[in-house]
Amino acid sequence: ALFVVYRNYRSKLAANVLLESQKQEITQQKKIIEEKNHEVLDSINYSKRIQSAILPDMHEIEKNLSDFFILYKPKDIVSGDFYYYNKSNNDIFLAAADCTGHGVPGAFMSLVGVKESRIANAQFNSPGKILKALNNGVKETLRQTAEDATGDGIDIGLIRLSNTQVAYAGANRPLWIIKKNSFNLIEIKATKSAIAGYTKANQEFEEHLIDLEKGDCLYLFSDGYADQFGGEFHKKLTTKRFKDYLISIKNHTMKDQRKELESFIEKWRGTDEQVDDILVIGIRI
Numbered sequence: 001a002l003f004v005v006y007r008n009y010r011s012k013l014a015a016n017v018l019l020e021s022q023k024q025e026i027t028q029q030k031k032i033i034e035e036k037n038h039e040v041l042d043s044i045n046y047s048k049r050i051q052s053a054i055l056p057d058m059h060e061i062e063k064n065l066s067d068f069f070i071l072y073k074p075k076d077i078v079s080g081d082f083y084y085y086n087k088s089n090n091d092i093f094l095a096a097a098d099c100t101g102h103g104v105p106g107a108f109m110s111l112v113g114v115k116e117s118r119i120a121n122a123q124f125n126s127p128g129k130i131l132k133a134l135n136n137g138v139k140e141t142l143r144q145t146a147e148d149a150t151g152d153g154i155d156i157g158l159i160r161l162s163n164t165q166v167a168y169a170g171a172n173r174p175l176w177i178i179k180k181n182s183f184n185l186i187e188i189k190a191t192k193s194a195i196a197g198y199t200k201a202n203q204e205f206e207e208h209l210i211d212l213e214k215g216d217c218l219y220l221f222s223d224g225y226a227d228q229f230g231g232e233f234h235k236k237l238t239t240k241r242f243k244d245y246l247i248s249i250k251n252h253t254m255k256d257q258r259k260e261l262e263s264f265i266e267k268w269r270g271t272d273e274q275v276d277d278i279l280v281i282g283i284r285i
Helices: 002-054 058-064 103-123 127-141 239-248 254-269
Strands: 068-073 081-088 091-099 153-162 165-171 175-178 185-188 207-211 217-221 278-284
Touching: 002 103, 058 068, 058 081, 068 081, 068 254, 081 103, 081 278, 091 103, 091 217, 091 278, 103 127, 103 153, 127 153, 127 165, 127 207, 153 217, 165 175, 175 239, 185 239, 239 254, 254 278
Parallel strands: none
Antiparallel strands: 068 278, 081 091, 091 153, 153 165, 165 207, 175 185, 175 217, 217 278
16 A cells, blocks of 8 residues: 555655656747747837838828828738829829838838839839839739739829829729719729739829819729628628718818727727728818
8 A cells, every 4th residue: 555655645746856857948938939929029110210211201102182181000010001102394193102011011012113113203204104114013023923923012003283184093092082072082093003022013003183172172082991890799890881980070170080080980990800901091172
């Protein structure tokens, strides 16, 4: 009987030693994982600084646009959405772009998109020609003529404002207009082709010229706002709800519209996670 008790004691002792050893190993592994996660997070946070530096300076935009907003909410720390701004002579160029993916891969694409947009805009002042040049530039940069090329691309809506006339071209992203004295939303449809990816070289992007009046509102956006899940049944917000909400706040200042759009999407989202990057640009003529 003593032997059995002793044997059980030795077995228990060995089990405790093993358990303690496993516990120490788990603690060590947890520490290593936490350190690695911290390093990755530090890198991504630093990447955000780089991405922020290449995006247009808000103070620069404010010098030339008195009533506008940019709602920019990355899903992760860095974003696959980007906005573009340039003033050339008396023309103002503005774009909302949505790259393939989000997070780090999307952010890499956004760097390419911003760089190539600047190059294309330096050559042309026509939105249609800028998008054609942008398509060719991104395809060349990503070597998308090779057999093992990626299908990564960009959806974008681009406008040129010349006083009260707007020229617009889009690659899968439309332009919305709400006239000053109307509660209807006008949609100018985009060309159904992305920038780069599987789009052919020298793809043409249709350009639209629209005469506007002081007080009319324009909106450019990625698909992140309308695609956000939430509400009572955890479904997509939808483009229709997005349109209806914009119409309901059309008479508010653009800065107030930004606050209300952000509050609305956060309330809609509730406890659901943000599914994509969100970008909405509004301008009152």
